[in-house]
Amino acid sequence: AQSVTQLGSHVSVSEGALVLLRCNYSSSVPPYLFWYVQYPNQGLQLLLKYTSAATLVKGINGFEAEFKKSETSFHLTKPSAHMSDAAEYFCAVSGPNAGNMLTFGGGTRLMVKP
Amino acid sequence: EAQVTQNPRYLITVTGKKLTVTCSQNMNHEYMSWYRQDPGLGLRQIYYSMNVEVTDKGDVPEGYKVSRKEKRNFPLILESPSPNQTSLYFCASSTGTAVNSPLHFGNGTRLTVT
Numbered sequence: 001a002q003s004v005t006q007l008g009s010h011v012s013v014s015e016g017a018l019v020l021l022r023c024n025y026s027s028s029v030p031p032y033l034f035w036y037v038q039y040p041n042q043g044l045q046l047l048l049k050y051t052s053a054a055t056l057v058k059g060i061n062g063f064e065a066e067f068k069k070s071e072t073s074f075h076l077t078k079p080s081a082h083m084s085d086a087a088e089y090f091c092a093v094s095g096p097n098a099g100n101m102l103t104f105g106g107g108t109r110l111m112v113k114p
Numbered sequence: 115e116a117q118v119t120q121n122p123r124y125l126i127t128v129t130g131k132k133l134t135v136t137c138s139q140n141m142n143h144e145y146m147s148w149y150r151q152d153p154g155l156g157l158r159q160i161y162y163s164m165n166v167e168v169t170d171k172g173d174v175p176e177g178y179k180v181s182r183k184e185k186r187n188f189p190l191i192l193e194s195p196s197p198n199q200t201s202l203y204f205c206a207s208s209t210g211t212a213v214n215s216p217l218h219f220g221n222g223t224r225l226t227v228t
Contacts, residue, residue, distance in 0.1 A: 009154060043118070043204055043219025044157070090156055101172075102217070104156035 002027045002093045004105035012111040019063075019078040021108045023091030026072060033074040034092040034102065035065055044090060050074060061085070086112045116141045120205050120220035127195055128228055135190045135223045137205030143218070145208045146188040147172070148180065150201040151222075157204065163188055195227045 007022040025031055032051050036044040048059025055067045061084075065076045074091060091105040118139045127133055139146065147162035149172075159172030163182040177199055179191040188207075192199060202224050206217040 004156075006156075041221065043206070043221050044217070045219070046216035049216070101159070101162075102157075104158070106154045106156045 002031070002103045004091050004093050004103055006089075006091055006105035006108050008108055009106065010109045010111065012113060013081045014113045015083055016080050019076070019081045019085065019110065021076040021089050021091075021110065023065075023074045023076065023105060024072055025074060025091070025093045027093055032094045033065075033067060034094070035059065035063070035074075035076050036090045036092060036104075038088045038090065038107075040087070047076070047089070081110075081112045083112050083114065086110055116218070118205055118207055118218050118220040120203075120223050122223060123221065124224050126226045126228065129196055130194050133192050133195060133225075135192075135203060135205075135225070137188045137190065137220060138186050139188075139205075139207040139218070140186065141207065141209070141218065142185065143207035143209050144185070145210070146182065147206045147217070148178070148188070148190045149204045149206065150174065150199075151204060152201050160190070160203075195225075197227050199225065200227050201225060 003026045005024045034049045035047040037047050038044045048057045050057050050067045058064045063078045088107050088109045090107050092102040094102050121136045144165045148160040149157040151157050158174045160178050161180040163169045166185050169180050202222050204222050205220045208215040208217050
């Protein structure tokens with residue numbers, strides 16, 4: 001069974017500050033890991049994914065995430081927050097034989113203060 | 115424009131009154147899925163379909179039905195809605211597995227059952 005824990009349901013940062021959204025997973029098989037973003041009144045969009053290639057994954061809009069097997073983590077970061085980054089972010093995990101069966105975390109709402 | 119279209123966007127109904135939420139995609143995707151989103155719980159999969167006439171239960175299928183008679187459409191049916199089905203629902207589609215093909219989400223249907 002797979003599960004995802006996102007620490008912090010709400011994160012607030014100032015514009016220009018570092019963004020760090022935490023994600024820890026549990027999986028009995030090598031995982032595939034994803035970050036999705038949801039802007040207000042919209043569906044989810046894929047930010048980035050880890051599929052067992054490079055452990056540091058770069059995504060859209062300046063976000064990146066690092067897969068750390070020893071810590072079972074896949075935290076999302078961005079060096080400098082922009083007002084347009086305000087959204088809800090979801091971490092998700094899938095096993096290699098699970099097709100499109102994604103298990104999502106509870107989500108983290110990012111607020112960016114001017 | 116490639117998209118997943120859900121209707122309606124908002125729906126208020128009463129307990130026991132059958133309803134259908136439609137979902138249509140114009141990308142010729144084989145895979146389609148329904149999720150419900152609840153605060154703190156992230157997205158949970160209700161049903162999915164790997165292709166026409168092939169459907170399977172996700173994590174929370176109780177109280178829901180689906181059908182996949184055509185490749186582009188995947189309606190979600192609530193035969194006898196109850197208040198605990200008040201939620202935000204998303205339809206998603208993709209052409210392959212989550213690893214190789216990101217899920218494309220609709221803009222959501224907010225359902226309230228009184």
